[in-house]
Amino acid sequence: MTKLKFYLWLASINLFISTFTFGGGYVVVPMIRKYYVEKKGLFSNDELIEMAAVAQSSPGAIAINLSVLAGKRVAGTLGIFISAICSIIPPLVILGFISNWYAAFAANTTVMAVLKGMQACVTALIIDIVVDMYQLIQQENSKLLSFLVPVSFVANAFFNLNVIYILLFSVGACLIHTYSQQTREAS
Template identity: 60%
Template structure:
């Protein structure tokens, strides 16, 4: 005979796999699905608890859908429920990415798909350039020599000296944190 805890674990696995597999459009699409299956149909927790969990999931780092699934699993079955729900929320995306990566060479060899991918590269490049221009204009408006100097320095560090981007980002974060700390100290 299957225990109640095992039944609950199987239900959590199945429902989170279902929700993660059939919700497209980002994390906010998961909220109505969790409401339907956890609150309305199975009365696992209240609407107010769902709103609280959605707020926590949104303000926590990571994907909202995974955070909310994990919180719902924790609310229903404790730590085991959180682990099961988190894994079930990740599996469909992971499988899809593995399949795409397996057949990427076949896709890339197809002239139509290759053209689409090239177009996407151009679009992404345009978005990155737009973002960099916006960032640079904001830094120049602040009239900070340090922030303005960081932009070309970071580019040269990566492009010419091939320094890892993570190291560059960590260095920039450290410089900015030190700048804020020193500014606060000088204002006292």
């Protein structure tokens, strides 16, 4: 009965998170932190940040990927299925509902005002996760990583450089740095 209760909690929390988090995948991270890390203590904040990095680099929606990874971490294979299904159902239902009455939603000033307000909340949540990720980078004590973060921000924000080029440059710099470290250690 205890396992069934846990699986029901997992399903309900994924349904809740998926239903009430607007603004993209990064908004799910603070919600998962709140319920999985802070309230239940199922894994650590560092493990969550690692899962968020994997979820971001995997194909598909970050929110669903992260929910699946969290489900796997806490409940194994069954957790994957529960988390995946319960993360997909709310967006499908909401999008189906909105698509039927899109014209009414688009013209409604109250709906538009609510969506504008949600943008501010989403921005705050994304800033929170960016700060957490940067703090983890600082813990690595890597001069290269500490250099790449502000350079990447400036390249995108002020010079409007495509993110793909920034990622390719960052990956290349990290590969060269790792190769040179391994070469020095081998000598």
